[in-house]
Amino acid sequence: xxxxxxxxxxxxxxxVCQGYRNLSNALMDQIEMxxxxxxxxxxxxxQEGMTQSEIADQxxxxxxxxxxxxxxxxxxxxxTRRRDVEDHRLVRVYLTDEGKNKERSIxxxxxxxxxxxxxxxxxxxxxxxxxxxxxxxxxxxKGG
Numbered sequence: 038x039x040x041x042x043x044x045x046x047x048x049x050x051x052x053v054c055q056g057y058r059n060l061s062n063a064l065m066d067q068i069e070m071x072x073x074x075x076x077x078x079x080x081x082x083x084q085e086g087m088t089q090s091e092i093a094d095q096x097x098x099x100x101x102x103x104x105x106x107x108x109x110x111x112x113x114x115x116x117t118r119r120r121d122v123e124d125h126r127l128v129r130v131y132l133t134d135e136g137k138n139k140e141r142s143i144x145x146x147x148x149x150x151x152x153x154x155x156x157x158x159x160x161x162x163x164x165x166x167x168x169x170x171x172x173x174x175x176x177x178x179k180g181g
Contacts (some may be wrong), residue, residue, distance in 0.1 A: 060153060064146040068176045069141075073112055077103075078132070081116070082140050086129045088121075113137065 058072070065072045073096070080095050081087065085094070093103045107130060110116045115136035121127035155163060 039169075057154065060065070061150045064149055065143075068142045068146060070139065070143060070146075074106060074115070075139075077106060077110070078115065078139060078143060079129060079147070080138060081132050081136070085131050088127050088129055088133070089118075092130065110136075127150075 039088060061072045065075050070078075079091060080092060089103050089107065090100060092107075093100045096103065107118060108114060111118065113135075114133055115132055117130050117131050119131060128167050158166070
């Protein structure tokens with residue numbers, strides 16, 4: 038592959054990543070939610086009671102990052118942290134009623150992001166894109 042093609046690939050990927058962040062941040066601002074917090078809540082909508090380390094793994098961030106996020110979200114009344122009843126070393130995270138009430142608006146904003154970025158792509162295009170993105174992630178995990 039030529040250096041020009043490699044540079045173009047790198048630039049396009051960087052632009053897509055930045056564009057996704059900008060678009061999703063703007064849409065989450067409309068519901069007064071930070072994108073990372075909304076993503077964390079989406080994981081809890083699917084599986085409430087996760088530990089902080091499980092959340093960190095799901096979000097691919099450091100544990101300290103999750104601790105800071107959860108502290109702000111707890112102060113905002115969105116989540117609560119409780120010790121595991123069987124293993125008191127573990128702290129599990131649960132949605133509050135206010136956190137649960139955010140689900141519809143968060144999901145709608147992520148649907149809006151999806152509709153915008155995937156406009157013009159067929160289901161086959163999206164399946165191919167998913168396959169390529171998974172391969173890229175696998176390659177990054179192997180290399181780093």
